[in-house]
Amino acid sequence: MAPRFDFSDLWAKETRRGTPVVVKMENPNYSIVEVEEPDGGFRPMEKSRGKNAKQVTWVLLLKAHKAVGCLTWLATVFWSLLGSVKRRLSFTHPLSSERLGRDRWLFTAIKLFLAASLLILGFEIVACYRGWHYFKNPNLHIPTNKLEIQSLFHLLYVGWLSLRADYIAPPIKTLSKFCIVLFLVQSVDRLILCLGCFWIKYKKIKPRIDEEPFRNDDVEGSGSEYPMVLVQIPMCNEREVYEQSISAVCQLDWPKDRMLIQVLDDSDDESIQQLIRAEVTKWSQKNVNVIYRHRLVRTGYKAGN
Structure with missing residues (x-):
């Protein structure tokens, strides 16, 4: 009788790489011993790894393409938005020469104010990095002695602080107090209106007309009592x-x-x-x-x- 191999045992033991595999036959007098090579078990892994690396490369390429497309779309939208704003500012209304000159003057003033604000901000940042923390002092001591002046830039900064303390701060304080008063007046007005609405709802007050203003029986009337x-x-x-x-x-x-x-x-x-x-x-x-x-x-x- 020809020997019969048990292939199920062979397949079950193929997962153990680098270990001897014994294949038994029905005849106990025969046995086959097969030792796998160390490189043989890793060949399928190399193939699968190559396939996975290729897939990862394609995924990365697709994501990069999507990111570039998104950035291009954002740039296009931003550029079109700037173009729309420019057209709105230029061609919204057929302005006269006087109106156009006044608008250009206002736009120039806004640009100058923005440039001055950015310049002052950079000035303050440089002063902060140099350690001139005068605002931490509650009394706001501004150095006036020449011995305390370190450099020309320090002198300019001290002059800017003096200008702010003497000429800019008082009008801003007055304006802020005036705005607070306006806010309180508006708040009181809103509070009175809310109380009035609540009183009307609570008392269920309805509008009443003393006499009927629109009468259909007046055929010869001119209709002057009707609103335009x-x-x-x-x-x-x-x-x-x-x-x-x-x-x-x-x-x-x-x-x-x-x-x-x-x-x-x-x-x-x-x-x-x-x-x-x-x-x-x-x-x-x-x-x-x-x-x-x-x-x-x-x-x-x-x-x-």
Whole structure:
């Protein structure tokens, strides 16, 4: 009878690398002893390690590509935002020469103030690193003796402190006290309003009208007791609803002489402009106080969109 190998034992023992493996057969007179080489058990590991390193490289490349794309997107958004701000500052309104000069002067003043603030901040940082901590003294002792002056920069810093203490600090103190008074006045006003609202809610006070101001039985009345009402209809290429919108507003139950209707048209299509203008003309011939307005320059917010 041919010998039969027990391969299950062989596979179970292959995990032990570098140890002898004994394969037994049914015939007890035969046995095979196989010793694995130390390098043989590590060959699959080298292959798997190479595969894992390749995968890690691809993952790192994908993450780097994603990070570069994110940085590029942020730079593009920031640049477009700066462009939008510049266009808003330059072309928001068609300014006159006087208004434009005044705005440029204000913008120049803001830039000068920012530059001066940054310069003073750098001045204070250098003084702090040199150990001139005069603000830690509660009496704010400013050296006036020439023997205490260390250098020209120290002299400039002492002069700056004297200028702040003598000419800048008093107006700022006065302004801060004035702001505190304004804050207290506003707080008291808000408190009184809150107490008034609470009292109205607690007493359930309702507004009452002594007499009916709008009487429908006065047919011959001029309607002067009715308040003047302004109705604005924004339009922008509204071909489907322009007629219905204008008709609905012109038929409101309100005295015609106490109501003004403005059709604000921002349409780009000339045919739609003619249709809306014709509809307005039709209702104005029926003694309805309706007018048509179309803007040629439409910078900023528009009426129709």
